[in-house]
Amino acid sequence: MSLAFRDAIYRVVYQVPAGRVATYGQVAELAGYPGAARACGTALRDATRQPELPWHRVINASGKVSPGGGGVGRPLVQRRLLEEEGVHFRASGRCDLKRYRWKGQVIGLDES
DNA sequence: CTAATGACGTAGA
DNA sequence: ATCTACGCCATTA
Numbered sequence: 433m434s435l436a437f438r439d440a441i442y443r444v445v446y447q448v449p450a451g452r453v454a455t456y457g458q459v460a461e462l463a464g465y466p467g468a469a470r471a472c473g474t475a476l477r478d479a480t481r482q483p484e485l486p487w488h489r490v491i492n493a494s495g496k497v498s499p500g501g502g503g504v505g506r507p508l509v510q511r512r513l514l515e516e517e518g519v520h521f522r523a524s525g526r527c528d529l530k531r532y533r534w535k536g537q538v539i540g541l542d543e544s
Numbered sequence: 545c546t547a548a549t550g551a552c553g554t555a556g557a
Numbered sequence: 558a559t560c561t562a563c564g565c566c567a568t569t570a
Contacts, residue, residue, distance in 0.1 A: 434567080434568070434569095437566095437567060437568085438567095438568095455552085455553090456551075456552050456553085457552065457553060460552090460566085465566075465567080466566095467552095467553090467564095467565055467566060468552090468565075468566045468567065469552040469553060469565080469566080470549095470550065470551090470552045470553080470564095470565065470566060470567080471550085471552085471565085471566045471567035471568070472551085472552075472566085472567090473550065473551040473552060474549085474550055474551080474552095474566090474567065474568060474569095475551095475567080475568085476551060477550080477551060479551095480551095487551085490551080491551085492551075492552060492553080493552070493553055493554085494552095494553090497551080498551035498552080499551075500550080500551065501550080501551040502551075506551080507551085510551090524558090
């Protein structure tokens, strides 16, 4: 069903810890849909209503928050939330992915 | 089922 | 380093 994709994406985003960020491509890949970075963004577009979903920790491979979508002020809110968690943004508007990128682990294996 | 769209990504200028 | 063009995938019309 169409929710399968979104569900997989959400499951990965939920795993992203505070102070860390992940790219759409990485999330999609960890979710089991490699190359579906674009579709990943489409999925997160409706994810804003999710309460416990750290959607703001997902940014593009450029290290910048993505424009458009949700609302005109959404990007600013996202950046502010990340700053709150300790993610520093440069003057160019991008953060240091080398340092803040989350090392995701593939789900599917029970870690218990 | 086919066509158009979009919170992306990589390569080239 | 910045900007543009093409390709990718899932969703929606």
